[in-house]
Amino acid sequence: MTTPADLPAGLPADLPEEMDAFRLLAWGEAPTTVRVPVPRPQGREVLLAVEAAGLCHSDLTLIGAAPGAMGFAVPFTLGHEVVGRVVALGPDADPTLRGTFAVHGVWGCGQCRACRRGEQNSCASITDAIGPGIGRDGGLAEYVLVPSAEHLVPADGVAAVDLAPLTDAGLTxxxxxxxxxxxxxxxxxxxxxxxxxxxxxxxxxxxxxxxxxxxxxxxxxxxxxxxxxxxxxxxxxxxxxxxxxxxxxxxxxxxxxxxxxxxxxxxxxxxxxxxxxxxxxxxxxxxxxxxxxxxxxxxxxxxxxxxxxxxxxxxAPFWGTHADLVEVVHLASRGVLHAETEQFDLSRVEEAYARLAAGEVHGRAVVIPGR
Ligand SMILES: [Zn+2]
Ligand SMILES: [Zn+2]
Missing domain, CATH: 3.40.50.720 (NAD(P)-binding Rossmann-like Domain)
Structure with a gap:
């Protein structure tokens, strides 16, 4: 049996083959929970076990979008406010990476002028999928794959359920x-x-x-x-x-x-x-x-x-930078910023979205997939 202390040296022996994921399968149709393979990290990729994923109003826009209205394709797993624990690393990732991280959700190219000055949220190369849950597979699943550790910010002791909403609602x-x-x-x-x-x-x-x-x-x-x-x-x-x-x-x-x-x-x-x-x-x-x-x-x-x-x-600002997210986590760890949340199991995600759509959520709805 692999213990957390052993992780993530190579693929943990107990990493399952499949997981539940709440996915948008077709434009104009309600998303649904399906079984999908647990991704295996390649290159510099990092696999996180999702500890919390916040639900956002913009998810409702995605869910209601007509075919062609978004610049990216279905299917993908929803959830762009993600906190997770490192469980496996690609062969080119830093092998010492451990712990729980907030995911910075704008996966910029790292090459354009905006990315080079640290403004990933203005990446000129993002013309379609923006990041997890917005065209790429997101956090409403038991695991999420992140392209590299550059998109992570240490949780700094902030509880995952409190931190997830801060990656978008707080950062924006x-x-x-x-x-x-x-x-x-x-x-x-x-x-x-x-x-x-x-x-x-x-x-x-x-x-x-x-x-x-x-x-x-x-x-x-x-x-x-x-x-x-x-x-x-x-x-x-x-x-x-x-x-x-x-x-x-x-x-x-x-x-x-x-x-x-x-x-x-x-x-x-x-x-x-x-x-x-x-x-x-x-x-x-x-x-x-x-x-x-x-x-x-x-x-x-x-x-x-x-x-x-x-x-x-x-x-009309858009989301925020990686450096902004570092500051947001710092504010949260000092108790300056605290998200009010309602928590849901992954099996109740549809109910959570219904409450969000009806304006009934107190603060932010957060899904805890591993519960
Ligand atoms: Zn959002
Ligand atoms: Zn860029």
């Missing part, structure tokens, strides 16, 4: 906020959409010394979570955020007239639908920033002049 949020962190002291910010990403955005913003932090979500449970996480102003709709911010600020003392309407320095939009993006120009103070993270199908017309304030910026 961290990356979206990164240009703004350190310059928000005394400012006013809002997070729109308090789900898997939003509840982490609130935690990151809570460390920034803001004068006021607002949260927007139509779901009462999400608003309760926002209040619990320290949001000063919590409303159901973007149309309510400025009046509520104005009231809260006025209650604290006299305001310059220009700030009396409750306009914001920063809005993190984790919804990105027509309602939020139509409201965007009117939400900002001069010099304010609007960050679109959600892919809700809305659009904003960007031009200098009204209705936008002077000096505004709009950005």
């Amino acid at each position: 949020t961290f990356h979206a906020l990164a240009p703004h962190r350190g310059r928000l002291r005394g400012g006013v910010a809002a997070v729109v959409g308090i789900g898997g990403l939003g509840h982490l955005a609130l935690q990151l913003l809570a460390t920034e010394g803001l004068e006021l932090l607002a949260a927007v979500d139509p779901r009462p449970g999400a608003r309760d979570l926002a209040t619990h996480l320290g949001a000063d102003v919590v409303v159901a709709d973007v149309s309510e955020v400025k009046p509520a911010v104005a009231l809260a600020l006025a209650a604290r003392g006299p305001l310059p007239a220009a700030e009396a309407d409750g306009s914001l320095d920063l809005v993190i939009d984790l919804v990105g639908n027509a309602a939020t993006l139509d409201a965007a120009p009117d939400l900002l103070v001069p010099g304010g920033s609007y960050v679109v993270v959600g892919s809700g199908g809305g659009a904003a017309r960007v031009a200098k002049g009204a209705p936008w304030p002077r000096g505004f910026s709009v950005s």
Whole structure:
């Protein structure tokens, strides 16, 4: 019998031939759990036993995609928020690699200009499959194959179930906020959409010394979570955020007239639908920033002049870098960032996705395949 201490020298004797995997088999059809071979690592590949895999709203987009809508082919195993333990290594991998790792899910080419400067999330060569669970086999299985150790970040003592959501929900949020962190002291910010990403955005913003932090979500449970996480102003709709911010600020003392309407320095939009993006120009103070993270199908017309304030910026960041993920894990290990989770066995993954689709998940749904 192979013990964990022996691993991963060569292929462990007890590595099974087959495993359960939750796979998208055809576009437009519901994914399903099937038996597939356990991959054997080649070259520099690393085989991980999946300890936790988070479910993401973008999975629902993949599941609902029409044939041809995505730049990659089926079948593949879903799950792009992955944490796993090294169990086997390809012959060219570092033979000393051991332990539990978060998977950085943008598998860039390593050669293009973006990859060479460490911005794998902007890899120019990724034109189709992005990484595990997005065109390549992902973490909703007992094992996952990673192309090389360059896509791994040590778990640093963070529990797998807590860490999995941080590889996308946490990393995307961290990356979206990164240009703004350190310059928000005394400012006013809002997070729109308090789900898997939003509840982490609130935690990151809570460390920034803001004068006021607002949260927007139509779901009462999400608003309760926002209040619990320290949001000063919590409303159901973007149309309510400025009046509520104005009231809260006025209650604290006299305001310059220009700030009396409750306009914001920063809005993190984790919804990105027509309602939020139509409201965007009117939400900002001069010099304010609007960050679109959600892919809700809305659009904003960007031009200098009204209705936008002077000096505004709009950005639409994508996921995050490997270096960002190292920082996210560090924040988690210090207790600054903690994902609220609901846990499911792999046999209950369909129920987990149904809860996600219905907006019923508290924080992030995480599947524990080995349980
Ligand atoms: Zn995602
Ligand atoms: Zn690249």
